[in-house]
Amino acid sequence: MSAQEQAGVGAGRRTESYPTCVRHDMHACYTSAIMHNHKTSRRAFLGGTAGTAAFAIQPASAQKPVPAPAKPGLALEDFEPKSMLVAPHHPTPQAKYPVIDVHTHVSSVFPKRRAAGSPEMAKAFGQIDAITGWMDTLNIRTTLNLTGGYGDLLNQNISDLQDRYKGRFFNCVEPAYDRIREPNFPQWQADEIARGKQAGAVGVKVLKTLGLYLRENVGTGALVKIDDARFDPMWDAAGQLNLPVFIHTSDPDAFFTAVDRFNERWEELGHHPDWSFYGKDFPPKAELLAARNRVIARHPKTKFVGLHVANHPENLDEVSTWLDDFPNLHVETAARLGELGRQPRRARAFFEKYQDRIMFGTDATPSEAGTPQQDLKPAMFQIYFRWLETLDEYFDYAPSSRPPQGRWRIYGIGLPDSILKKVYSGNAARLLGWGEG
Numbered sequence: 001m002s003a004q005e006q007a008g009v010g011a012g013r014r015t016e017s018y019p020t021c022v023r024h025d026m027h028a029c030y031t032s033a034i035m036h037n038h039k040t041s042r043r044a045f046l047g048g049t050a051g052t053a054a055f056a057i058q059p060a061s062a063q064k065p066v067p068a069p070a071k072p073g074l075a076l077e078d079f080e081p082k083s084m085l086v087a088p089h090h091p092t093p094q095a096k097y098p099v100i101d102v103h104t105h106v107s108s109v110f111p112k113r114r115a116a117g118s119p120e121m122a123k124a125f126g127q128i129d130a131i132t133g134w135m136d137t138l139n140i141r142t143t144l145n146l147t148g149g150y151g152d153l154l155n156q157n158i159s160d161l162q163d164r165y166k167g168r169f170f171n172c173v174e175p176a177y178d179r180i181r182e183p184n185f186p187q188w189q190a191d192e193i194a195r196g197k198q199a200g201a202v203g204v205k206v207l208k209t210l211g212l213y214l215r216e217n218v219g220t221g222a223l224v225k226i227d228d229a230r231f232d233p234m235w236d237a238a239g240q241l242n243l244p245v246f247i248h249t250s251d252p253d254a255f256f257t258a259v260d261r262f263n264e265r266w267e268e269l270g271h272h273p274d275w276s277f278y279g280k281d282f283p284p285k286a287e288l289l290a291a292r293n294r295v296i297a298r299h300p301k302t303k304f305v306g307l308h309v310a311n312h313p314e315n316l317d318e319v320s321t322w323l324d325d326f327p328n329l330h331v332e333t334a335a336r337l338g339e340l341g342r343q344p345r346r347a348r349a350f351f352e353k354y355q356d357r358i359m360f361g362t363d364a365t366p367s368e369a370g371t372p373q374q375d376l377k378p379a380m381f382q383i384y385f386r387w388l389e390t391l392d393e394y395f396d397y398a399p400s401s402r403p404p405q406g407r408w409r410i411y412g413i414g415l416p417d418s419i420l421k422k423v424y425s426g427n428a429a430r431l432l433g434w435g436e437g
């Protein structure tokens with residue numbers, strides 16, 4: 001998920017600070033554990049002190065140095081354990097084969113600067129120039145800017161990215177939810193997709209806004225269901241126009257469960273409390289995914305890309321049944337390296353079985369310092385390359401001093417060249433009608 005994906009209709013605001021209650025709970029939970037340990041160790045410590053007194057009569061040279069006491073009350077957020085494991089390490093500075101990243105938000109460098117005027121736009125272009133420079137070094141041929149917008153905004157993104165940097169960036173068109181109340185919306189939206197294609201869009205992007213935030217009166221009223229019939233002409237149009245639909249539905253399982261000490265992404269939700277959908281006016285995750293799947297089933301001639309491993313990398317068995325049931329479904333890997341990389345044997349089998357339907361994606365967004373797992377910088381991409389190409393063990397899934405999504409590390413799946421080529425670019429090229437990549 002990215003700032004862009006948070007920015008849909010009624011989407012929650014991003015915050016980098018802990019809410020007071022979560023911060024308090026965090027310290028309360030952890031401090032009580034520390035105190036418990038301290039009580040037991042206190043006896044041992046006192047016993048040790050008595051022993052030390054006995055040693056005091058020995059010559060100074062025989063005395064052992066007293067170890068520094070552990071920092072009392074170490075907060076989880078300050079815990080940065082360094083692995084003592086000695087394991088093979090194969091840095092992967094560039095991808096072995098050319099890459100198409102099907103999930104980025106490069107255009108997020110523009111909006112504030114467009115408003116600010118041309119000198120600021122020159123800075124934005126300078127930033128994109130630098131990005132294309134290291135894309136060459138990393139062997140990233142092309143990226144899709146999914147959040148291209150619609151209408152004038154789409155035209156601007158096509159002009160500023162697609163026309164200016166030929167072959168390096170492409171845009172997708174997004175639905176215009178603010179018109180949903182209009183009686184002619186279904187056909188208008190279908191026609192708008194066609195206009196988007198004519199302008200140069202290569203796909204349709206649907207944010208998680210649909211299902212979670214979009215309501216009958218845009219921001220108020222009943223939630224609009226993902227399989228609402230008003231979108232049927234749009235899904236059909238995408239199929240007829242050969243525009244793949246990149247669809248994000250729901251979010252990680254942990255965002256739909258209680259934010260307590262059992263939640264494996266508790267720290268992340270502390271940093272981003274508005275990412276939790278638990279106990280609020282949101283449908284259950286399973287209901288959202290079922291509605292999305294009904295859309296995919298109802299439009300077999302439309303190609304869908306289930307973003308973030310169809311939003312269920314926690315359960316690759318279930319994603320496998322969807323891929324078996326829906327030949328028009330594809331998936332991509334964005335921002336789910338942490339999930340896939342902690343189950344390397346299952347993930348590798350998944351890649352082998354569905355090698356023609358998995359694409360490389362990262363959710364890369366410029367200057368996303370608060371979400372290092374998708375910060376559009378070389379280090380982030382190089383971790384994906386290492387994970388896909390090597391069998392290295394137990395390494396960070398994001399360039400960060402602390403794992404940002406959960407407290408674990410990942411293991412490479414060492415794909416053979418034949419599968420690597422498909423995942424890096426072949427599958428995306430075929431889906432986008434660019435030949436075999």
Ligand SMILES: [Zn+2]
Pocket residue numbers: 001002005103104105363
């Ligand atoms: Zn995204």
